[in-house]
Amino acid sequence: QLQLQESGPGLVKPSETLSLTCTVSGGSISNSSYYWGWIRQPPGKGLEWIGNIYYSGSTYYNPSLKSRVTISIDTSKNQFSLKLSSVTAADTAVYYCARPKRGLGDYVDYWGQGTLVTVSS
Amino acid sequence: QTVVTQEPSFSVSPGGTVTLTCGLSSGSVSTSYYPSWYQQTPGQAPRTLIYSTNTRSSGVPDRFSGSILGNKAALTITGAQADDESDYYCVLYMGSGVVVFGGGTKLTVL
Numbered sequence: 001q002l003q004l005q006e007s008g009p010g011l012v013k014p015s016e017t018l019s020l021t022c023t024v025s026g027g028s029i030s031n032s033s034y035y036w037g038w039i040r041q042p043p044g045k046g047l048e049w050i051g052n053i054y055y056s057g058s059t060y061y062n063p064s065l066k067s068r069v070t071i072s073i074d075t076s077k078n079q080f081s082l083k084l085s086s087v088t089a090a091d092t093a094v095y096y097c098a099r100p101k102r103g104l105g106d107y108v109d110y111w112g113q114g115t116l117v118t119v120s121s
Numbered sequence: 122q123t124v125v126t127q128e129p130s131f132s133v134s135p136g137g138t139v140t141l142t143c144g145l146s147s148g149s150v151s152t153s154y155y156p157s158w159y160q161q162t163p164g165q166a167p168r169t170l171i172y173s174t175n176t177r178s179s180g181v182p183d184r185f186s187g188s189i190l191g192n193k194a195a196l197t198i199t200g201a202q203a204d205d206e207s208d209y210y211c212v213l214y215m216g217s218g219v220v221v222f223g224g225g226t227k228l229t230v231l
């Protein structure tokens with residue numbers, strides 16, 4: 001059974017960079033049928049797609065976040081990571097890592113449990 | 122900026138049928154947008170219900186169905202149950218690896 005687990009600091013100061021890692025177990029991150037992605041949800045609000053990465057390193061980002069987002073992948077560790085720079089309180093959210101299936105609209109078939117990141121001084 | 126629209130809230134009686142919709146601020150939704158639907162209960166990660174318009178994800182009961190109705194994608198729940206009370210999100214594929222979430226619909230079963 002595939003499992004995705006987010007990890008990283010739960011508190012980040014304004015203007016700093018948010019960094020999260022997703023560790024994949026029960027399957028290979030190099031599987032050519034899938035992307036690996038990040039989705040977030042501010043408290044009490046809806047879901048927002050952040051971006052996806054392919055095992056080759058190709059990335060796809062939400063245009064509204066593109067200037068601040070970097071997603072990277074480490075196939076040797078079966079992990080992928082998110083960096084979001086210049087954070088503000090508006091970036092406070094539960095961050096989910098996920099596995100989108102390539103093709104058919106890149107729908108998500110597996111989700112991590114999510115991790116809350118609070119931006120505050 | 123493309124906006125994906127959903128009803129903010131909806132209610133259904135137990136045993137009833139409800140159809141939630143997913144539209145575009147400009148234009149019509151077609152199968153080319155590969156609409157997918159996700160269910161989320163408070164404090165939990167989303168659960169994938171439907172992908173590619175009308176394909177149920179593994180383990181999803183057949184009382185959940187997806188379709189295109191007019192110019193929108195639709196999620197129909199037939200025989201609503203108490204534990205269907207959740208938030209429902211649609212996602213549309215915009216091409217070039219970009220997807221957009223709708224704002225979500227809060228479904229109440231009462």
